Amino acid sequence: MRIRVATYNIRKCVGLDWRREPSRILHVINELDADVIALQEADRRFGSRITTLSHTKLVEDGWRPASVAMHEGGLGWHGNAILLSPKVEVEDTHRVDLPAYEPRGAVLVDARIDGTPVRIVGTHLGLTPDRRAAQARFIAEMLASRKPRPTVLMGDLNEWRSKAGCISLFSRSLVFADPAPTYHASRPIAALDRIATTPDIEVLERGVHHSDVARRASDHLPLWADLKLPGTN
Template identity: 50%
Template sequence: MFKVASYNMHKAVGLDRRRSPERILDVLREIDADVIALQEADRRFGAREGVLPPHLLDEHSDWKAIAFGMRAASMGWHGNAILVRKAATVEWCQPIHLPSLEPRGAVTADVRFDGAPPLRVVGMHLDLSGLWRRRQAAAVMAHVEAAPEPRPAVLMGDLNEWSQAAGCLRDFARCYRIAATGPSFHASRPVGRLDRIMTSPGLRVVDCGVHASPTARRASDHLPIWAVIDG
Protein backbone atom coordinates (compact mmCIF):
# COMPACT_ATOMS: atom_id res chain seq x y z
CA MET A 1 0.00 0.00 0.00
CA PHE A 2 1.05 3.60 -0.54
CA LYS A 3 -0.31 7.03 0.33
CA VAL A 4 -0.89 9.85 -2.15
CA ALA A 5 -1.92 13.45 -1.63
CA SER A 6 -2.89 16.49 -3.67
CA TYR A 7 -2.50 20.07 -2.50
CA ASN A 8 -3.19 23.43 -4.10
CA MET A 9 -0.65 25.33 -2.00
CA HIS A 10 -1.66 28.79 -3.31
CA LYS A 11 1.99 29.77 -3.88
CA ALA A 12 2.50 29.23 -0.11
CA VAL A 13 0.39 32.32 0.68
CA GLY A 14 -1.87 31.55 3.63
CA LEU A 15 -5.14 33.01 4.84
CA ASP A 16 -3.09 35.48 6.88
CA ARG A 17 -1.67 36.74 3.51
CA ARG A 18 1.80 35.65 4.59
CA ARG A 19 3.97 33.58 2.24
CA SER A 20 5.48 30.71 4.21
CA PRO A 21 7.08 27.75 2.40
CA GLU A 22 8.05 26.38 5.81
CA ARG A 23 4.38 26.20 6.80
CA ILE A 24 3.51 24.32 3.61
CA LEU A 25 6.28 21.85 4.41
CA ASP A 26 4.83 21.43 7.91
CA VAL A 27 1.49 20.48 6.35
CA LEU A 28 3.17 17.98 4.01
CA ARG A 29 4.95 16.40 6.97
CA GLU A 30 1.63 16.02 8.76
CA ILE A 31 0.17 14.16 5.77
CA ASP A 32 3.34 12.07 5.25
CA ALA A 33 2.38 10.79 1.78
CA ASP A 34 4.61 8.80 -0.57
CA VAL A 35 3.58 10.87 -3.61
CA ILE A 36 2.30 14.44 -3.54
CA ALA A 37 0.83 16.39 -6.46
CA LEU A 38 1.19 20.13 -5.89
CA GLN A 39 -0.65 22.92 -7.67
CA GLU A 40 0.38 26.60 -7.69
CA ALA A 41 3.87 25.50 -6.68
CA ASP A 42 5.59 28.17 -8.81
CA ARG A 43 5.31 31.92 -8.83
CA ARG A 44 3.11 33.15 -11.65
CA PHE A 45 5.30 35.80 -13.28
CA GLY A 46 8.92 36.35 -14.30
CA ALA A 47 11.12 33.27 -14.08
CA ARG A 48 8.22 31.26 -12.58
CA GLU A 49 10.46 30.43 -9.63
CA GLY A 50 9.47 27.51 -7.42
CA VAL A 51 7.94 28.54 -4.09
CA LEU A 52 9.53 25.72 -2.08
CA PRO A 53 13.29 26.40 -2.16
CA PRO A 54 15.29 23.29 -3.16
CA HIS A 55 17.40 23.47 0.00
CA LEU A 56 14.23 23.33 2.10
CA LEU A 57 13.22 20.04 0.51
CA ASP A 58 16.77 18.65 0.51
CA GLU A 59 17.55 19.45 4.13
CA HIS A 60 14.19 19.35 5.88
CA SER A 61 12.00 16.76 4.16
CA ASP A 62 11.78 13.15 2.99
CA TRP A 63 10.81 14.17 -0.56
CA LYS A 64 12.42 15.19 -3.82
CA ALA A 65 10.79 17.15 -6.63
CA ILE A 66 10.64 15.41 -10.01
CA ALA A 67 12.50 17.51 -12.59
CA PHE A 68 10.54 18.07 -15.80
CA GLY A 69 13.15 20.32 -17.40
CA MET A 70 10.79 23.05 -18.56
CA ARG A 71 12.06 26.16 -16.74
CA ALA A 72 15.29 26.31 -14.78
CA ALA A 73 13.82 27.98 -11.70
CA SER A 74 10.45 26.19 -11.65
CA MET A 75 9.50 23.14 -9.61
CA GLY A 76 7.27 21.77 -12.34
CA TRP A 77 5.16 22.97 -15.26
CA HIS A 78 2.59 25.77 -15.03
CA GLY A 79 2.68 25.41 -11.25
CA ASN A 80 2.12 21.65 -11.24
CA ALA A 81 4.77 19.61 -9.43
CA ILE A 82 5.16 16.08 -8.10
CA LEU A 83 7.07 15.20 -4.94
CA VAL A 84 8.12 11.61 -4.21
CA ARG A 85 10.08 9.93 -1.44
CA LYS A 86 13.82 10.37 -1.86
CA ALA A 87 14.21 6.59 -2.01
CA ALA A 88 11.73 6.26 -4.89
CA THR A 89 12.89 5.61 -8.45
CA VAL A 90 11.50 7.85 -11.19
CA GLU A 91 11.48 5.75 -14.36
CA TRP A 92 9.90 8.26 -16.74
CA CYS A 93 8.38 11.74 -16.59
CA GLN A 94 6.88 14.31 -18.94
CA PRO A 95 4.98 17.58 -18.92
CA ILE A 96 1.53 17.45 -20.51
CA HIS A 97 0.56 20.38 -22.70
CA LEU A 98 -3.13 21.16 -22.27
CA PRO A 99 -5.46 23.03 -24.64
CA SER A 100 -6.35 26.35 -23.04
CA LEU A 101 -6.89 30.08 -23.45
CA GLU A 102 -4.61 30.86 -20.49
CA PRO A 103 -1.41 28.93 -19.68
CA ARG A 104 -2.31 25.49 -18.30
CA GLY A 105 -0.42 22.26 -18.05
CA ALA A 106 -0.13 18.97 -16.20
CA VAL A 107 2.72 16.64 -15.29
CA THR A 108 3.10 12.87 -15.23
CA ALA A 109 5.69 10.40 -13.98
CA ASP A 110 6.19 6.65 -13.53
CA VAL A 111 7.40 6.02 -9.97
CA ARG A 112 8.61 2.82 -8.32
CA PHE A 113 8.78 2.17 -4.56
CA ASP A 114 10.78 -0.61 -2.88
CA GLY A 115 10.78 -2.90 -5.90
CA ALA A 116 6.99 -2.71 -6.36
CA PRO A 117 5.52 -2.38 -9.88
CA PRO A 118 5.72 1.20 -11.19
CA LEU A 119 2.84 3.59 -10.65
CA ARG A 120 1.87 6.31 -13.11
CA VAL A 121 1.07 9.61 -11.37
CA VAL A 122 -0.55 12.65 -12.98
CA GLY A 123 -0.82 16.07 -11.35
CA MET A 124 -3.06 18.73 -12.87
CA HIS A 125 -4.79 22.07 -12.34
CA LEU A 126 -7.68 22.49 -14.75
CA ASP A 127 -9.34 25.60 -16.13
CA LEU A 128 -12.11 27.70 -14.60
CA SER A 129 -14.12 27.25 -17.81
CA GLY A 130 -16.19 24.06 -18.03
CA LEU A 131 -15.65 23.71 -21.79
CA TRP A 132 -11.87 23.95 -21.44
CA ARG A 133 -11.87 21.61 -18.43
CA ARG A 134 -13.49 18.88 -20.54
CA ARG A 135 -10.97 19.40 -23.33
CA GLN A 136 -8.14 19.29 -20.81
CA ALA A 137 -9.49 16.12 -19.18
CA ALA A 138 -9.61 14.47 -22.60
CA ALA A 139 -6.01 15.54 -23.26
CA VAL A 140 -4.84 14.13 -19.91
CA MET A 141 -6.53 10.77 -20.47
CA ALA A 142 -5.23 10.54 -24.02
CA HIS A 143 -1.69 11.27 -22.82
CA VAL A 144 -1.90 8.55 -20.15
CA GLU A 145 -3.18 6.02 -22.65
CA ALA A 146 -0.47 6.92 -25.19
CA ALA A 147 2.44 6.62 -22.72
CA PRO A 148 5.13 4.04 -23.56
CA GLU A 149 3.97 1.29 -21.18
CA PRO A 150 0.55 0.66 -19.62
CA ARG A 151 0.65 1.32 -15.87
CA PRO A 152 -1.86 1.55 -13.02
CA ALA A 153 -2.49 5.26 -12.68
CA VAL A 154 -3.44 7.83 -10.05
CA LEU A 155 -4.67 11.20 -11.32
CA MET A 156 -4.77 14.07 -8.84
CA GLY A 157 -5.24 17.79 -8.71
CA ASP A 158 -7.44 20.85 -8.50
CA LEU A 159 -10.07 20.17 -11.17
CA ASN A 160 -12.15 23.31 -10.49
CA GLU A 161 -15.26 21.17 -11.00
CA TRP A 162 -18.08 21.60 -8.47
CA SER A 163 -20.33 18.72 -9.56
CA GLN A 164 -19.35 15.05 -9.86
CA ALA A 165 -22.39 14.36 -12.03
CA ALA A 166 -21.33 16.62 -14.90
CA GLY A 167 -18.46 18.12 -16.85
CA CYS A 168 -14.93 16.80 -16.67
CA LEU A 169 -15.64 14.57 -13.64
CA ARG A 170 -18.25 12.66 -15.59
CA ASP A 171 -15.65 12.24 -18.37
CA PHE A 172 -12.98 11.02 -15.96
CA ALA A 173 -15.46 8.65 -14.28
CA ARG A 174 -15.77 6.63 -17.48
CA CYS A 175 -12.22 5.33 -16.98
CA TYR A 176 -11.29 6.14 -13.36
CA ARG A 177 -12.74 5.74 -9.89
CA ILE A 178 -13.08 9.01 -7.97
CA ALA A 179 -12.12 8.81 -4.30
CA ALA A 180 -14.65 10.21 -1.83
CA THR A 181 -12.18 12.55 -0.16
CA GLY A 182 -14.58 15.33 0.84
CA PRO A 183 -14.80 19.15 0.53
CA SER A 184 -11.45 20.94 0.43
CA PHE A 185 -12.31 24.53 -0.61
CA HIS A 186 -12.43 27.12 0.89
CA ALA A 187 -10.02 26.19 3.70
CA SER A 188 -11.81 28.48 6.16
CA ARG A 189 -15.17 26.78 5.49
CA PRO A 190 -14.85 23.83 3.08
CA VAL A 191 -17.89 23.33 0.86
CA GLY A 192 -16.41 22.60 -2.60
CA ARG A 193 -14.88 19.28 -3.70
CA LEU A 194 -12.59 20.97 -6.20
CA ASP A 195 -9.58 18.78 -5.42
CA ARG A 196 -9.78 15.16 -6.53
CA ILE A 197 -7.91 11.86 -6.50
CA MET A 198 -8.82 9.31 -9.20
CA THR A 199 -7.55 5.76 -9.69
CA SER A 200 -7.48 3.38 -12.63
CA PRO A 201 -9.11 -0.07 -12.44
CA GLY A 202 -6.96 -2.49 -10.45
CA LEU A 203 -6.15 0.03 -7.75
CA ARG A 204 -8.25 0.12 -4.58
CA VAL A 205 -8.72 3.11 -2.30
CA VAL A 206 -8.44 1.75 1.23
CA ASP A 207 -8.98 5.06 3.00
CA CYS A 208 -9.15 8.73 2.02
CA GLY A 209 -10.00 12.14 3.34
CA VAL A 210 -9.26 15.84 3.69
CA HIS A 211 -6.39 16.97 5.90
CA ALA A 212 -7.85 19.74 8.05
CA SER A 213 -5.27 20.35 10.77
CA PRO A 214 -5.01 23.84 12.31
CA THR A 215 -1.86 24.48 10.24
CA ALA A 216 -3.52 23.34 7.00
CA ARG A 217 -6.47 25.63 7.66
CA ARG A 218 -4.11 28.62 7.64
CA ALA A 219 -1.48 27.65 5.06
CA SER A 220 -3.52 27.92 1.81
CA ASP A 221 -7.03 28.61 0.55
CA HIS A 222 -7.36 24.88 -0.23
CA LEU A 223 -7.04 21.97 2.17
CA PRO A 224 -4.94 19.02 1.01
CA ILE A 225 -6.61 15.71 0.21
CA TRP A 226 -5.13 12.23 0.58
CA ALA A 227 -5.79 8.56 -0.16
CA VAL A 228 -4.26 5.25 0.90
CA ILE A 229 -4.18 2.94 -2.13
CA ASP A 230 -3.67 -0.80 -2.50
CA GLY A 231 -2.61 -2.43 -5.71
Protein backbone atom coordinates in the same frame (compact mmCIF):
# COMPACT_ATOMS: atom_id res chain seq x y z
CA MET B 1 1.33 -2.75 -0.61
CA ARG B 2 -0.24 0.29 1.02
CA ILE B 3 0.94 3.71 -0.13
CA ARG B 4 -0.28 7.19 0.65
CA VAL B 5 -0.75 9.84 -2.02
CA ALA B 6 -1.94 13.41 -1.61
CA THR B 7 -2.81 16.46 -3.65
CA TYR B 8 -2.45 20.04 -2.43
CA ASN B 9 -2.99 23.44 -4.05
CA ILE B 10 -0.52 25.58 -2.11
CA ARG B 11 -1.51 28.95 -3.67
CA LYS B 12 2.13 29.90 -4.13
CA CYS B 13 2.58 29.60 -0.35
CA VAL B 14 0.22 32.53 0.33
CA GLY B 15 -1.93 31.84 3.37
CA LEU B 16 -5.33 33.12 4.43
CA ASP B 17 -3.56 36.04 6.12
CA TRP B 18 -2.16 36.97 2.67
CA ARG B 19 1.39 36.38 3.86
CA ARG B 20 3.71 34.20 1.77
CA GLU B 21 5.15 31.70 4.26
CA PRO B 22 6.72 28.62 2.62
CA SER B 23 7.54 27.22 6.07
CA ARG B 24 3.83 26.73 6.76
CA ILE B 25 3.31 24.82 3.53
CA LEU B 26 6.36 22.66 4.19
CA HIS B 27 5.01 21.92 7.66
CA VAL B 28 1.71 20.72 6.16
CA ILE B 29 3.51 18.66 3.50
CA ASN B 30 5.46 16.87 6.22
CA GLU B 31 2.30 16.33 8.28
CA LEU B 32 0.77 14.36 5.40
CA ASP B 33 3.38 11.59 5.74
CA ALA B 34 2.76 10.60 2.11
CA ASP B 35 4.81 8.70 -0.45
CA VAL B 36 3.77 10.94 -3.36
CA ILE B 37 2.33 14.47 -3.29
CA ALA B 38 1.00 16.39 -6.29
CA LEU B 39 1.27 20.15 -5.79
CA GLN B 40 -0.53 22.86 -7.70
CA GLU B 41 0.48 26.55 -7.85
CA ALA B 42 3.96 25.64 -6.66
CA ASP B 43 5.67 28.41 -8.67
CA ARG B 44 5.09 32.12 -9.03
CA ARG B 45 2.75 32.85 -11.92
CA PHE B 46 4.58 35.77 -13.51
CA GLY B 47 8.11 37.00 -14.10
CA SER B 48 10.78 34.34 -13.78
CA ARG B 49 8.18 31.94 -12.29
CA ILE B 50 10.57 30.71 -9.63
CA THR B 51 9.42 28.21 -7.04
CA THR B 52 7.86 29.41 -3.82
CA LEU B 53 9.27 26.38 -1.97
CA SER B 54 12.97 25.89 -1.30
CA HIS B 55 14.53 22.91 -3.10
CA THR B 56 17.11 22.76 -0.33
CA LYS B 57 14.56 22.58 2.48
CA LEU B 58 12.48 19.99 0.62
CA VAL B 59 15.54 17.78 0.20
CA GLU B 60 16.56 18.32 3.82
CA ASP B 61 13.12 17.06 4.85
CA GLY B 62 13.49 13.95 2.71
CA TRP B 63 11.53 14.97 -0.39
CA ARG B 64 12.72 14.55 -3.96
CA PRO B 65 10.97 16.82 -6.49
CA ALA B 66 10.36 15.10 -9.81
CA SER B 67 12.28 16.69 -12.69
CA VAL B 68 9.38 18.48 -14.37
CA ALA B 69 10.30 22.16 -13.83
CA MET B 70 9.84 24.65 -16.67
CA HIS B 71 13.30 26.14 -16.05
CA GLU B 72 16.04 26.46 -13.48
CA GLY B 73 14.69 27.94 -10.29
CA GLY B 74 11.24 26.45 -10.76
CA LEU B 75 9.68 23.41 -9.17
CA GLY B 76 6.81 22.59 -11.52
CA TRP B 77 5.31 22.69 -14.99
CA HIS B 78 2.72 25.49 -15.12
CA GLY B 79 2.74 25.22 -11.34
CA ASN B 80 2.27 21.44 -11.19
CA ALA B 81 4.93 19.61 -9.19
CA ILE B 82 5.36 16.09 -7.83
CA LEU B 83 7.15 15.38 -4.55
CA LEU B 84 8.44 11.86 -3.92
CA SER B 85 9.58 10.06 -0.79
CA PRO B 86 12.88 8.13 -0.84
CA LYS B 87 11.06 4.81 -1.41
CA VAL B 88 9.89 5.97 -4.87
CA GLU B 89 12.15 5.19 -7.84
CA VAL B 90 11.56 7.39 -10.90
CA GLU B 91 11.75 5.77 -14.33
CA ASP B 92 10.45 8.57 -16.56
CA THR B 93 8.85 12.02 -16.44
CA HIS B 94 6.67 13.77 -18.98
CA ARG B 95 5.32 17.33 -19.23
CA VAL B 96 2.02 18.05 -20.94
CA ASP B 97 0.69 21.36 -22.29
CA LEU B 98 -3.09 21.47 -22.03
CA PRO B 99 -5.50 23.33 -24.34
CA ALA B 100 -6.40 26.52 -22.51
CA TYR B 101 -7.04 30.26 -22.73
CA GLU B 102 -4.26 30.62 -20.15
CA PRO B 103 -1.20 28.43 -19.56
CA ARG B 104 -2.25 25.08 -18.06
CA GLY B 105 -0.39 21.80 -17.82
CA ALA B 106 -0.08 18.32 -16.40
CA VAL B 107 2.91 16.32 -15.25
CA LEU B 108 3.40 12.57 -15.44
CA VAL B 109 5.83 10.40 -13.51
CA ASP B 110 6.34 6.71 -14.20
CA ALA B 111 7.82 5.19 -11.05
CA ARG B 112 8.28 2.06 -9.00
CA ILE B 113 7.55 1.75 -5.31
CA ASP B 114 9.27 -1.25 -3.81
CA GLY B 115 9.47 -2.65 -7.35
CA THR B 116 5.76 -2.15 -8.14
CA PRO B 117 5.07 0.06 -11.18
CA VAL B 118 2.81 3.07 -10.82
CA ARG B 119 2.06 6.14 -12.93
CA ILE B 120 1.36 9.47 -11.21
CA VAL B 121 -0.37 12.33 -13.00
CA GLY B 122 -0.75 15.76 -11.42
CA THR B 123 -2.78 18.57 -12.96
CA HIS B 124 -4.65 21.82 -12.39
CA LEU B 125 -7.58 22.30 -14.75
CA GLY B 126 -9.10 25.53 -16.00
CA LEU B 127 -11.86 27.72 -14.61
CA THR B 128 -14.45 27.28 -17.36
CA PRO B 129 -16.41 24.07 -18.08
CA ASP B 130 -15.50 23.93 -21.77
CA ARG B 131 -11.76 24.22 -21.07
CA ARG B 132 -11.93 21.66 -18.27
CA ALA B 133 -13.68 19.22 -20.59
CA ALA B 134 -11.11 19.78 -23.35
CA GLN B 135 -8.24 19.37 -20.88
CA ALA B 136 -9.71 16.19 -19.36
CA ARG B 137 -10.21 14.73 -22.83
CA PHE B 138 -6.61 15.62 -23.76
CA ILE B 139 -5.21 13.95 -20.62
CA ALA B 140 -7.39 10.85 -21.10
CA GLU B 141 -6.25 10.49 -24.71
CA MET B 142 -2.63 10.99 -23.70
CA LEU B 143 -2.90 8.23 -21.09
CA ALA B 144 -4.64 5.91 -23.55
CA SER B 145 -1.78 6.37 -26.01
CA ARG B 146 0.83 5.21 -23.50
CA LYS B 147 1.67 1.69 -22.41
CA PRO B 148 -0.87 0.71 -19.70
CA ARG B 149 0.28 1.05 -16.11
CA PRO B 150 -1.49 1.35 -12.74
CA THR B 151 -2.27 5.06 -12.63
CA VAL B 152 -3.15 7.69 -10.05
CA LEU B 153 -4.47 11.06 -11.24
CA MET B 154 -4.55 13.89 -8.72
CA GLY B 155 -5.05 17.59 -8.71
CA ASP B 156 -7.25 20.65 -8.46
CA LEU B 157 -9.87 19.92 -11.11
CA ASN B 158 -11.84 23.12 -10.37
CA GLU B 159 -15.07 21.13 -10.80
CA TRP B 160 -17.85 21.95 -8.36
CA ARG B 161 -20.12 19.16 -9.61
CA SER B 162 -19.60 15.69 -8.15
CA LYS B 163 -20.15 13.62 -11.31
CA ALA B 164 -20.57 15.90 -14.32
CA GLY B 165 -18.18 17.72 -16.64
CA CYS B 166 -14.54 16.69 -16.50
CA ILE B 167 -15.34 14.17 -13.73
CA SER B 168 -17.64 12.33 -16.13
CA LEU B 169 -14.99 12.33 -18.86
CA PHE B 170 -12.25 10.99 -16.60
CA SER B 171 -14.64 8.37 -15.17
CA ARG B 172 -14.69 6.52 -18.48
CA SER B 173 -11.31 5.04 -17.57
CA LEU B 174 -10.65 6.05 -13.94
CA VAL B 175 -12.39 5.50 -10.62
CA PHE B 176 -12.67 8.52 -8.34
CA ALA B 177 -12.29 8.31 -4.60
CA ASP B 178 -15.40 9.62 -2.89
CA PRO B 179 -15.37 13.43 -3.04
CA ALA B 180 -14.63 15.43 0.10
CA PRO B 181 -14.69 19.23 0.46
CA THR B 182 -11.27 20.89 0.38
CA TYR B 183 -12.17 24.47 -0.56
CA HIS B 184 -12.33 27.07 0.93
CA ALA B 185 -9.92 26.13 3.73
CA SER B 186 -11.72 28.42 6.17
CA ARG B 187 -15.04 26.67 5.53
CA PRO B 188 -14.73 23.75 3.06
CA ILE B 189 -17.81 23.29 0.89
CA ALA B 190 -16.44 22.30 -2.54
CA ALA B 191 -14.56 19.12 -3.54
CA LEU B 192 -12.35 20.86 -6.09
CA ASP B 193 -9.36 18.61 -5.33
CA ARG B 194 -9.77 15.01 -6.45
CA ILE B 195 -7.93 11.67 -6.59
CA ALA B 196 -8.73 9.01 -9.19
CA THR B 197 -7.13 5.69 -10.07
CA THR B 198 -7.28 2.98 -12.66
CA PRO B 199 -9.58 0.13 -11.54
CA ASP B 200 -6.63 -2.11 -10.64
CA ILE B 201 -5.74 0.15 -7.68
CA GLU B 202 -7.87 -0.12 -4.54
CA VAL B 203 -8.65 2.99 -2.51
CA LEU B 204 -8.45 1.88 1.13
CA GLU B 205 -9.11 5.23 2.81
CA ARG B 206 -9.27 8.88 1.89
CA GLY B 207 -9.55 12.07 3.84
CA VAL B 208 -8.99 15.80 4.06
CA HIS B 209 -6.12 17.08 6.19
CA HIS B 210 -7.57 19.56 8.69
CA SER B 211 -4.61 20.49 10.90
CA ASP B 212 -4.42 23.97 12.44
CA VAL B 213 -1.57 24.94 10.12
CA ALA B 214 -3.33 23.55 7.03
CA ARG B 215 -6.37 25.72 7.76
CA ARG B 216 -4.15 28.82 7.52
CA ALA B 217 -1.43 27.93 5.01
CA SER B 218 -3.48 28.01 1.75
CA ASP B 219 -7.04 28.48 0.56
CA HIS B 220 -7.20 24.72 -0.21
CA LEU B 221 -6.85 21.85 2.25
CA PRO B 222 -4.82 18.79 1.20
CA LEU B 223 -6.66 15.65 0.10
CA TRP B 224 -5.00 12.27 0.77
CA ALA B 225 -5.73 8.66 -0.06
CA ASP B 226 -4.26 5.34 1.06
CA LEU B 227 -4.02 2.96 -1.89
CA LYS B 228 -3.29 -0.70 -2.46
CA LEU B 229 -1.26 -1.27 -5.62
CA PRO B 230 -2.10 -4.32 -7.75
CA GLY B 231 -0.21 -7.57 -7.17
CA THR B 232 0.86 -6.61 -3.64
CA ASN B 233 -0.19 -7.66 -0.16
